[in-house]
Amino acid sequence: MKTEKTFHQKVIETAQQIPYGKVSTYGAIAEFLGSKRSARMVGWVLNSQKNNMDIPAHRVVNRRGLLTGKLHFQGVNLMQNLLISEGIEVVDNQIVNLEKYLWKDFS
């Protein structure tokens, strides 16, 4: 059987494209995949692959820059800590100057 690239595999590949010090949104990834409305699926995939350390899921936030997935992380402070560690300003579970760090130039 062929293993066609499933949605969640595409999400993984896309998420891995986010460089250090940058972040992206579920909507941006979903849009890149072809369906802007499937942003929920992006989160669903990350949830399924959350044990996969190869995915920088901490660089994926919702449209407002809010760390929606932080509660699903191993540690409640892990996500915010990682972002700050990369030079990203995070206050009250939200990224400051999201536009400045937003990565939407997927290739």
Added chain:
DNA sequence: TCTATGACTCCGG
């Protein structure tokens, strides 16, 4: 096959 669920997003107030 159908139903339920979700780390979202958009719209109107």
Added chain:
DNA sequence: CCCGGAGCCATAG
């Protein structure tokens, strides 16, 4: 910007 409601798509059971 916050709140409530609706839409959308893929996976699991």
